[in-house]
Every structure is written in C-alpha cells, then in structure tokens.
Amino acid sequence: MTMDTRIRDVRGLETRPLFDMAIDLEAPLNIGGPLGHRALFGAARGTFEGPKLRGEVLPGGGDWALFRTDATMNLDVRITLRVDDGAQVYMSYSGRWTTPPELRPEMGDSATRHLVDPDRYYFRTAPMFETGAPNYRWLNDIVCVGFGYFIDGGVAYRVFEVL
Structure with a gap:
C-alpha cells in the first residue's frame, strides 16, 4: 500500500508543564444506569500550582464517572478554579482510567489505592478551559x-499544555 502523498512529516507532540x-473528593453518589455504573465524585476542595498560575479548586464540581463493564472508567469532570488573584476559570475534561486485571483488588480499596504506583495503570485526561478573565484568556485557546x-483522599493530575 502506498502512503497518501498529502501526508506531511510534521513534528511530534511537544508539551510544557501547566500545573x-x-x-x-467527597464520598461517591452511586447512580447506576444502563451503560455501566454511573457515580458522582464531588470535588470538595483542592489546589493547583504551575509556572503561570496557581490557586484553589472550588467546591461544587465533580466527576460524573462511568464505570464500564470492561473495567475502564470514563471521566466527565467539570470544576471551577480560582486563581490566586481572584480570577475564576472553568475547567472540564474527559479521560480514561484503565486498571489491569491483576491490580483491580488493590485499586478497589479506597483506603490504599493511593499507594499503587501510577505507572501500573492508565489514567489520562484532556483538559479544556473557559474564562473571561483578561489575564487568563490565553487558556481559552490551548x-x-x-x-x-x-x-x-482524592486524585491528583500533572497537566501539560500541548505546544
């Protein structure tokens, strides 16, 4: 098979740390449903810090997670960030958390799952931002x-801007 001549050799993905x-997280609200087990993990509070912005995660958001029958969780997260200068930023992201079968007993225990090495499971997200704050409008376009x-007691993320 011949490669389509319209395909170009473009650079690979490059990133830089955002925060x-x-x-x-609050205790989950178990909803159930026909597609798998739906649960809401409410965001109680949090913090974020990076080279260009830092602040707190406000209560009231959360993850409307769907635990699929194949043991992968689909994330549907919506939270509000308050930057240390008072600006507010809406952050939403989808993603996947996949646990290999041999890790499921360890990951199923909320008291000890934080002790499992993150390199042993797949937990990736695709954050997007919205804000009207002049100093942070650049977030709307990345x-x-x-x-x-x-x-x-919760989850943590290393978030990177794709260049």
Missing part, C-alpha cells in the same frame, strides 16, 4: 493533556 493539581493518579 499540578490535587483534588479532595489544548492540554493530563496524567492522573490517586492520592490519599
């Missing part, structure tokens, strides 16, 4: 990727 974020992992 690290930790979110404390694409990001995030690497998630569990911490005591």
Whole structure:
C-alpha cells in the first residue's frame, strides 16, 4: 500500500508543564444506569500550582464517572478554579482510567489505592478551559493533556499544555 502523498512529516507532540493539581473528593453518589455504573465524585476542595498560575479548586464540581463493564472508567469532570488573584476559570475534561486485571483488588480499596504506583495503570485526561478573565484568556485557546493518579483522599493530575 502506498502512503497518501498529502501526508506531511510534521513534528511530534511537544508539551510544557501547566500545573499540578490535587483534588479532595467527597464520598461517591452511586447512580447506576444502563451503560455501566454511573457515580458522582464531588470535588470538595483542592489546589493547583504551575509556572503561570496557581490557586484553589472550588467546591461544587465533580466527576460524573462511568464505570464500564470492561473495567475502564470514563471521566466527565467539570470544576471551577480560582486563581490566586481572584480570577475564576472553568475547567472540564474527559479521560480514561484503565486498571489491569491483576491490580483491580488493590485499586478497589479506597483506603490504599493511593499507594499503587501510577505507572501500573492508565489514567489520562484532556483538559479544556473557559474564562473571561483578561489575564487568563490565553487558556481559552490551548489544548492540554493530563496524567492522573490517586492520592490519599482524592486524585491528583500533572497537566501539560500541548505546544
């Protein structure tokens, strides 16, 4: 098969750190449903910090997670960030958390899942932002990727801007 001549050799993905974020989660609200098990993990509070912005995750958002029958979780997260100068930023992201079968007993225990090495499971996100704050409008025009992992009481992410 011949390669389509319209395909160009473009550079690969490059990223730079945007921020690290930790979110404390409320106890899940188990909803159920026909597509798998739906649960809401409310964001109780949190923090984020990076080279260009830092602040807090406000209560009231959360993850409307869907635990699929194949043991992958689809994330549907919406939260509000308050930057340390008072500006507010809406952050939403989808993603996937996939746990290999041999790790499921360890990851199923909320008291100890944060002790499992994040390199042993797949937890990736695609954050997007919206804000009207003049100093942060640049966030409206970027694409990001995030690497998630569990911490005591919640989740954490390393978020990178795709260049």
